[in-house]
Amino acid sequence: xxxxxxxxxxxxxFLGREFLTWLVHRIEEGEARVxxxxxVTELQLGDRVVLTGGADDxxxxxxxxxxxxxxxxxxxxxxxxxxxxxxxxxxxxxxxxELVLDGGLLDYEGVRCPTLGERDxxxxxxxxxxxxxxxxxxxxxxxxxxxxxxxAEFCALRASAAWHDGELARxxxxxxxxxx
Amino acid sequence: xxxxxxxxxxxxxxxxxxxxxxxxxxxxxxARRVFRDLDPENAEASHASGWVGIHDxxxxxxxxxxxxxxxxxxxxxxxxxxxxxxxxxxxxxxxAEAAKRGERENGRLGRALRKQIKSExxxxxxxxxxxxxxxxxxxxxxxxxxxxFTGKLRTAREAFLELFRxxxxxxxxxxxxxxxxxxxxxxxxxxxxxxxxxxxxxxxVRERNGDGVPRLALEEVGA
Numbered sequence: 001x002x003x004x005x006x007x008x009x010x011x012x013x014f015l016g017r018e019f020l021t022w023l024v025h026r027i028e029e030g031e032a033r034v035x036x037x038x039x040v041t042e043l044q045l046g047d048r049v050v051l052t053g054g055a056d057d058x059x060x061x062x063x064x065x066x067x068x069x070x071x072x073x074x075x076x077x078x079x080x081x082x083x084x085x086x087x088x089x090x091x092x093x094x095x096x097x098e099l100v101l102d103g104g105l106l107d108y109e110g111v112r113c114p115t116l117g118e119r120d121x122x123x124x125x126x127x128x129x130x131x132x133x134x135x136x137x138x139x140x141x142x143x144x145x146x147x148x149x150x151x152a153e154f155c156a157l158r159a160s161a162a163w164h165d166g167e168l169a170r171x172x173x174x175x176x177x178x179x180x
Numbered sequence: 181x182x183x184x185x186x187x188x189x190x191x192x193x194x195x196x197x198x199x200x201x202x203x204x205x206x207x208x209x210x211a212r213r214v215f216r217d218l219d220p221e222n223a224e225a226s227h228a229s230g231w232v233g234i235h236d237x238x239x240x241x242x243x244x245x246x247x248x249x250x251x252x253x254x255x256x257x258x259x260x261x262x263x264x265x266x267x268x269x270x271x272x273x274x275x276a277e278a279a280k281r282g283e284r285e286n287g288r289l290g291r292a293l294r295k296q297i298k299s300e301x302x303x304x305x306x307x308x309x310x311x312x313x314x315x316x317x318x319x320x321x322x323x324x325x326x327x328x329f330t331g332k333l334r335t336a337r338e339a340f341l342e343l344f345r346x347x348x349x350x351x352x353x354x355x356x357x358x359x360x361x362x363x364x365x366x367x368x369x370x371x372x373x374x375x376x377x378x379x380x381x382x383x384x385v386r387e388r389n390g391d392g393v394p395r396l397a398l399e400e401v402g403a
Binding site: 008012013014015018019021034054057068077078079080082099103104106107108109110111112125126128129132133136137140143144148149151152155156158159162163168171172173175176 | 254326358366378
């Protein structure tokens with residue numbers, strides 16, 4: 001890739017980190033239910049959050065634990081960091097996905113999908129692989145589709161007057177309140 | 181870890197599928213670039229990569245039936261790399277330098293000679309080092325153009341992107357935030373506006389002005 005392209009990519013990594021921070025805010029405020037394909041998916045925050053600063057603040061802050069991690073997350077955000085990675089849980093009825101979203105790159109690590117559904121009974125290995133592959137891809141595309149919807153919502157908001165007129169203030173207020 | 185593993189990594193790209201899609205031609209292009217083992221006699225080649233069957237990483241005799249699953253193209257990617265363990269290189273380099281010193285009257289080695297010794301030792305060890313294989317899955321949704329790759333390792337990903345471009349004639353574009361903006365159904369004006377935004381500070385103004393350290397009111401009096 002060209003140097004100038006890589007420079008833009010690096011300079012705009014904040015966009016994904018702002019998205020992930022906004023998403024964590026929505027989860028914490030109980031506003032992370034997404035209607036998608038006629039079904040509602042609820043997002044929850046998992047047990048791992050990594051915050052990172054900008055170009056002049058390379059120090060990373062990793063918050064791990066199942067307890068109340070809000071004070072640690074708040075301390076990082078108040079030092080000007082953004083959420084870089086977060087383990088997220090997506091729940092739809094009895095179906096559950098887990099993944100670590102890397103906000104800077106929009107990559108997904110540790111993706112755990114619901115248990116594969118009905119297996120192919122034919123005994124044909126090719127048919128079994130195709131069946132399992134379809135089921136798994138449907139689950140992956142399903143979960144990533146929900147996150148794409150949220151990313152699109154964030155982008156539309158970020159580019160609108162509503163960002164500066166209210167959303168940014170709400171985020172700052174939330175950051176202030178994250179002190180335990 | 182592959183897509184069917186209990187846990188996997190998913191990195192997304194977008195690549196426009198060829199239109200019209202000639203499945204036979206695509207299969208032949210894949211077959212020309214299947215994985216081949218590193219030449220054990222060639223110290224210059226430190227890595228090898230190529231396509232393997234998604235159903236079996238040892239399968240390299242691939243045809244359309246092995247690759248196409250309705251509107252998906254699914255294929256494995258194998259990346260082998262030989263790396264000399266750094267500690268071993270350090271020890272063997274020291275041994276070689278000591279031997280060379282013993283051959284010289286003044287017992288001294290210049291910078292260039294030490295560099296040459298290191299290079300020779302590394303090449304010699306590389307020939308005796310077994311390659312470490314890494315396996316990844318690549319799935320191309322031929323309806324949406326989305327490409328799913330199950331690895332983040334930078335060197336492997338770069339080799340994958342180059343192989344994908346050479347095989348299918350299209351360079352996959354990574355769905356990083358800046359580029360993903362135009363692939364989530366937003367109008368062009370919103371895409372442009374988002375790409376132009378500057379970082380926002382989530383820290384309230386009063387907090388940014390201070391550092392948490394109590395101050396005497398001297399500044400206010402003087403103002």
